[in-house]
Amino acid sequence: MLDANLKAQLQTYLQKVTQPFEIVASLDNSAKSTELKSLLEEIASLSDKITLKLDGKDERKPSFALNRIGENMGVVFAGIPMGHEFTSLVLALLQVGGHPSKLAQEMIEQIQGLDGRYEFETYFSLSCQNCPDVVQALNLMAVLNPNIRHVAIDGALFQEEVEQRQVMSVPMVFLNGEMFGQGRMGVEEIVARLDTGSADRAAEKMNEQAPFEVLVVGGGPAGSAAAIYSARKGIRTGVAAERFGGQVMDTLSIENFISVKETEGPKLARAMEEHVREYGVDIMNLQRASKLIPAAEQGGLHTVEFESGGKLQAKTVILATGARWREMNVPGEQEYRTKGVAYCPHCDGPLFKGKRVAVIGGGNSGVEAAIDLAGIVAEVTLIEFDTRLRADEVLQKKLNSLANVKVIKNALTTEVKGDGSKVTALVYKDRATEELHTIELEGIFVQIGLLPNSEWLKDTVALSNRGEIEIDARGATSVPGVFAAGDVTTVPYKQIIISMGDGAKASLSAFDHIIRNS
Structure with a gap:
């Protein structure tokens, strides 16, 4: 199953395992079960802390569970997690084996504090670039909280089950037998839905923030570049994003990002976020902007309001809310979204x-x-x-x-x-x-094609007839002190590398505006 190079890399990763655990496989006489058995035997041979058992009783075959000795971690894969899900498998092996995640301690404590019983099932496909984030998030939650169980199911391998549950789009998540969500979701978003008070706490925390010198609205390539360039100037910078990474998270293969021959959208998005955090930028995720109140209307500072009820103020604002897939807007489209x-x-x-x-x-x-x-x-x-x-x-x-x-x-x-x-x-x-x-x-x-995420700015900044924010050569909008960059603007070519350059330009323009008006 694993070539020599991949096996060597996996063996290196498994050296980080500190706690012994079991892989419990549920198999039948099918070719896929034989294939999975071979994969699991290879994995078990790479670490003396892994024990493979072939006496699993799971109804889904082939499948396997990962359990620490004497515990039930609730991490199960139904299918053979290769392709995009191989990373999910490696992370699950490490986390069940005691290797700590990079999740913020505050979020870890929030997960561990969840009450109740949560039985998650996620249907994925091996070619889906959105699925690993969901699978990895729920696996980690199952490791951290014994009340959470997660089964990741390869929809292509369990076609009859997919038909019965009418799964027509992945990732699709069920909680305790009921539809929970569809599409990319990270730990923060899942926990926010389970912990109903988290949104109010996040809004309250935002309202207590001191004014920023630069507030970036949006966390895609343009927003990330703008935040890094601002923070490097030593000025107080914040990023508020509905989903950090933006549309890049939905991009399968990127082969035109200069100096990087090939990468994937989610990988680039993680690298962008890590880079932004290196500079101590305050990132406020899962925040959808709803209103911009220019400084001229209230004196001194711009205000951005969010659907959560939170508000942020800043000397300058950089709008980088990107774009989304354009819809057909015909009868039946919304009714059958994710149903065909x-x-x-x-x-x-x-x-x-x-x-x-x-x-x-x-x-x-x-x-x-x-x-x-x-x-x-x-x-x-x-x-x-x-x-x-x-x-x-x-x-x-x-x-x-x-x-x-x-x-x-x-x-x-x-x-x-x-x-x-x-x-x-x-x-x-x-x-x-x-x-x-x-x-x-x-x-x-x-x-x-794409539709700019600019509806919330109508009657505030000048928009083109396509809804794009009109900007000049410096990234300035029609409102002094408010700049814009990326796919939400009138820049003609919607490319990652162009968005990053425009984000940097907007940031430099915002810094220049602060100096000239301080």
């Missing part, structure tokens, strides 16, 4: 194995999605609004070579249909003839 309507083909594609799907959008993202899905599903129909595809020629050539892909141009999606629990069809209008057509299918992947 999806936005991440890498994450959710494996759940539609052997089924019929559509991809909406003929740009690079849409054509790449269609190419990837063609290797998994039975049939792909790509629908493009324009009379021609806008993707690069090399991608179009590859797309046209695939036998199970059909392209429909000059078409407008008008409705998503379903049976109340899942998608059953898509309706589109032929823009040339005005005729409506219905395509029977099980999945719809929307890939039609």
Whole structure:
């Protein structure tokens, strides 16, 4: 299972194990059980603190549990955690084996203080870049609190179970048998939902903050760069973000970040956060901005209000709230979101194995999605609004070579249909003839670009007709002392490296503004 290089790396990691533990496997006569048994035998051979038992009684086979001797840690993998989940497996081995996590002590104590019984189940796919964060968060919580149990389930391996529970998007999390959440979630977000008083405490803590010299709203590439450049100037800097990392967290592969040949979005996001924290920047996560009150309206300081009820003040503000996937805005889309309507083909594609799907959008993202899905599903129909595809020629050539892909141009999606629990069809209008057509299918992947996260700024700063924040060459907005950077602005090219450069520029402009107006 493991090549020599990977095995050597794993053996090095396992040297950090301080407490003996058991791997208890539940197997049957299937090929996957044989494959899992081989993997677990290799792992057990790398450390004298690991004991492998093959007498597990779990109904899901193949699966395995990780338990400290004499304890029940509640950490279970149903399936073979390779691909993106191999890191989750390694971390689970280390944490069950006594190696401490990097989680803040305050958060550890909050997890350990949770009362009640929590039985979590997470459905993942091995190609999903969003899933490991959820799996790793819940595994760690299970290690820290004996009242928490977590089973991570490979949806592609347990297809019958996926069908029964109507899992059509991953990661999907169930708590005590009921739907808990879908999509990327970190420890902070999960704990905030379980500890109902945490949001109020966070808002109260924000309200007690002294004014910042630079307040960055947003934690993506632009916000991270802005925070680092501000902090390096020795001025008081804060970051308030709805989700640190922003849309980078949803990016599978990054191959155009200069000097780094290849990386993944979540890995880059973790590196950005670690870099920001190195400078002592106060990061306030899970905070969605709701209102900006310019200094001119209240004298001296800008105020940013948040949906949590918290408020922050600052001499200067840098807006870096980024963008999100654009939706079709047609009947049925919201009703069947995560029930057949999806936005991440890498994450959710494996759940539609052997089924019929559509991809909406003929740009690079849409054509790449269609190419990837063609290797998994039975049939792909790509629908493009324009009379021609806008993707690069090399991608179009590859797309046209695939036998199970059909392209429909000059078409407008008008409705998503379903049976109340899942998608059953898509309706589109032929823009040339005005005729409506219905395509029977099980999945719809929307890939039609980005929408700036700027609604909360309407009537406060000048916005373009697309909702982007208008900025000048220095990153300044229409409000003195308020700057902006990244995908939320009118900068034409939405790229990570451009966002970082613009974040740095906005920070330098904010510093210059502080000096000139102090």
